[in-house]
Amino acid sequence: MTLIDATPRAIRPLYWSLGATSAIAALVVGATIWLSLASQSQDEWVRHTLAVRNQLAQILSLVQSAETGQRGYLLTNSQAYLIPYDRGTASVGPAVDVLGRLVVDNPEQEQAVGRLRELVKAKLDELGSTLEDQKSGRSGQALATVKSDNGLRLMDAIRQHISTMEGVENQLLSDRQTRAQTLTSWLEAGASIAFVLISAVGFLGIAVTRRAISHLASARNELAISNRDLQKQIEQREEVESQLRQAQKMEAIGQLTGGIAHDFNNMLGVVMGSLDLMGRRIKNGDFAIDRFLEAASQATVRAAALTHRLLAFARQQPLEPKPIDVNNLISGMSDLMRSTLGEQIQIETVMAAGVWTASADPHQLESAILNVAINARDAMPDGGKLTIETGNTYLDEAYAHQHGDVEPGQYVMVAVSDNGTGMAPEIAARVFDPFFTTKPSGKGTGLGLSQVFGFIKQSRGHIKIYSEVGCGTAVKIYLPRLTGQLATPLPANPPSISAGSAGEVILVVEDDPMMLKFTIQAVRELGYTVLHADNAAAALAILDDRPDILLLFTDVVMPEVGGKKLVDEALKKHPALKVLYTTGYTANAVVHGGVLDAGVNLLGKPFTLDQLATKLRVVLDQ
Numbered sequence: 001m002t003l004i005d006a007t008p009r010a011i012r013p014l015y016w017s018l019g020a021t022s023a024i025a026a027l028v029v030g031a032t033i034w035l036s037l038a039s040q041s042q043d044e045w046v047r048h049t050l051a052v053r054n055q056l057a058q059i060l061s062l063v064q065s066a067e068t069g070q071r072g073y074l075l076t077n078s079q080a081y082l083i084p085y086d087r088g089t090a091s092v093g094p095a096v097d098v099l100g101r102l103v104v105d106n107p108e109q110e111q112a113v114g115r116l117r118e119l120v121k122a123k124l125d126e127l128g129s130t131l132e133d134q135k136s137g138r139s140g141q142a143l144a145t146v147k148s149d150n151g152l153r154l155m156d157a158i159r160q161h162i163s164t165m166e167g168v169e170n171q172l173l174s175d176r177q178t179r180a181q182t183l184t185s186w187l188e189a190g191a192s193i194a195f196v197l198i199s200a201v202g203f204l205g206i207a208v209t210r211r212a213i214s215h216l217a218s219a220r221n222e223l224a225i226s227n228r229d230l231q232k233q234i235e236q237r238e239e240v241e242s243q244l245r246q247a248q249k250m251e252a253i254g255q256l257t258g259g260i261a262h263d264f265n266n267m268l269g270v271v272m273g274s275l276d277l278m279g280r281r282i283k284n285g286d287f288a289i290d291r292f293l294e295a296a297s298q299a300t301v302r303a304a305a306l307t308h309r310l311l312a313f314a315r316q317q318p319l320e321p322k323p324i325d326v327n328n329l330i331s332g333m334s335d336l337m338r339s340t341l342g343e344q345i346q347i348e349t350v351m352a353a354g355v356w357t358a359s360a361d362p363h364q365l366e367s368a369i370l371n372v373a374i375n376a377r378d379a380m381p382d383g384g385k386l387t388i389e390t391g392n393t394y395l396d397e398a399y400a401h402q403h404g405d406v407e408p409g410q411y412v413m414v415a416v417s418d419n420g421t422g423m424a425p426e427i428a429a430r431v432f433d434p435f436f437t438t439k440p441s442g443k444g445t446g447l448g449l450s451q452v453f454g455f456i457k458q459s460r461g462h463i464k465i466y467s468e469v470g471c472g473t474a475v476k477i478y479l480p481r482l483t484g485q486l487a488t489p490l491p492a493n494p495p496s497i498s499a500g501s502a503g504e505v506i507l508v509v510e511d512d513p514m515m516l517k518f519t520i521q522a523v524r525e526l527g528y529t530v531l532h533a534d535n536a537a538a539a540l541a542i543l544d545d546r547p548d549i550l551l552l553f554t555d556v557v558m559p560e561v562g563g564k565k566l567v568d569e570a571l572k573k574h575p576a577l578k579v580l581y582t583t584g585y586t587a588n589a590v591v592h593g594g595v596l597d598a599g600v601n602l603l604g605k606p607f608t609l610d611q612l613a614t615k616l617r618v619v620l621d622q
Helices: 002-074 080-102 107-135 140-146 148-226 229-254 259-283 292-314 324-332 336-342 362-378 397-403 448-458 513-525 536-545 565-574 609-620
Strands: 323-326 344-349 358-360 385-393 410-420 462-468 471-478 505-509 528-532 551-555 578-583 603-605
Touching: 002 080, 002 107, 080 107, 080 603, 080 609, 107 140, 107 148, 140 609, 259 292, 292 462, 323 362, 323 609, 324 336, 324 344, 324 385, 324 410, 324 578, 336 344, 336 362, 336 505, 358 471, 362 385, 362 410, 362 471, 385 471, 448 462, 448 471, 505 513, 505 536, 513 528, 513 551, 513 609, 528 536, 536 551, 536 565, 551 565, 551 609, 578 609, 603 609
Parallel strands: 344 385, 505 528, 505 551, 551 578, 578 603
Antiparallel strands: 323 358, 385 410, 410 471, 462 471
16 A cells, blocks of 8 residues: 555544544633633622622611701701701612612512611601701700600611611622632633643644644655656645635734724725726726726725714814704705615604704714614614604703713704614613624624714714613704804705816925825816925925915925914915815814814815815815
8 A cells, every 4th residue: 555545544633633622622612601601690790799788888878868967957957957868868769779679689688678668768757757847946846756766766777677688798799709709710720621631632633733744745755756747736736725824814814803993904905906906907908997996986985984983983073063953954854864764764853943053063963863863774674763853952950960971051952763673771871882883793883873972072062862672762962052143054955066277276285295196186187287395395485486376285284394384374475375274184283172263174185086176166266
């Protein structure tokens, strides 16, 4: 029997080694996961017990606070002592309710909560009766009630009852901590065993693999002697296999990236692939590249939109707030909403009369409402009803204190409600987190609602979500009311943009060589005469030599002298010069508090030829 014939038998131990490695690894990993989940569950019960103890302490503190206020008032007749009394009596009932919800899993403690509720009520009744007597002038009767020691007995009963409940919880805590420690020990032991087993099987696999490779090498040499042509084919096959292994390694590395890096790699892959295919076809004389151009264009638009969403969440996008009539804005969105949401979604608008004028960026507000509506549509996979409401509202100091991130005052409300699947509280609490999504992989980046959140906060507004599983979700957007100004009507259709002329001279200033070359070509393509500079000093020299320059198109962020300083110097010499800024990031030079400075025109990077044409024409015609 030749080495070649014996090869299957020599490789067979390698198969068994790989199979054993996979089985052991799967078993150990499964056991480790189970132990980890069990340990996590015990940890959660430990935290639950601590929460019950804290709630018991809070209840006792509130009752004591109420009693202290009552004693102080009876002794001094000062209204100041009623503050702790009122706070204690107002908060102790909800605190007992919270305790009841915490111990709903424990019938014994749940029954004890009922007894505690009775004791607390009796104590509050005793305190309230003495205060009522004192306020009515029956101070003697109030004092007699106190001296009866009934209040003391009730307070001692409450303390004793809470102490008993704490004892039960302490025992539960001890038991749960013991179980948690046991599971942790098991987890550590399991991890150690897993490491040892996998290492042992790995070394065995290496030995078997080396033996098999050695046998294959011998067989290959024998085959090379007998047939050199076949040896060449084997070498070619090995080369292909090496390339395949390298490609698989690169693919594995790519799969390790997540979040925004994943999305940008996808978009850049489309752009690079399209450019490569276009280059290959052009070299072959084939100019049918429209679909590749379209793919690259869509990828860059998606990348720009993703960047804008990140800036929106970071509250760094440049906003142009204007007076808005939200009723007119929503009415103008009706066709867009119907085409976007589809026929399965019934749209109803409930717009209040006399809605105040709001202050916000109208285009960003439209995008925010559409984003919320799209999420509502996704929560109604079988169709449903979407309701958009408007109205005036006042967020008082109590609401502002409760939420902490909103100023009290008058607001214009836009509410978007659906009757979809709804969300659990823990999900609803995270919907505005960046990259958090409940949608399947590939269905969105998880930045839509975080973009809405960032825009609303940057606009000094407030957003609140209400949801219940099986009932639906309502998202309420609050925009600050603007007084003393009328709403700005939005144009029904964008104005038609005419091309420039050779008599209109534009100076382009950009420090990045590739961006400068593209911008020059783009402006020239639109029909304008173009001059260019890659720094502020060169730009000022050109402005001195060419008084016929109508518009300065400059980057904001440049080395040494930035775009804002360049414009300040240029306007000293040429007050009539029109200015258009461009930047890939919202620099503080032209944006303060997230809002463009008055009179500033800005075109964000990246921009399309149509966007550039529109902005240049608008600035030149101002």
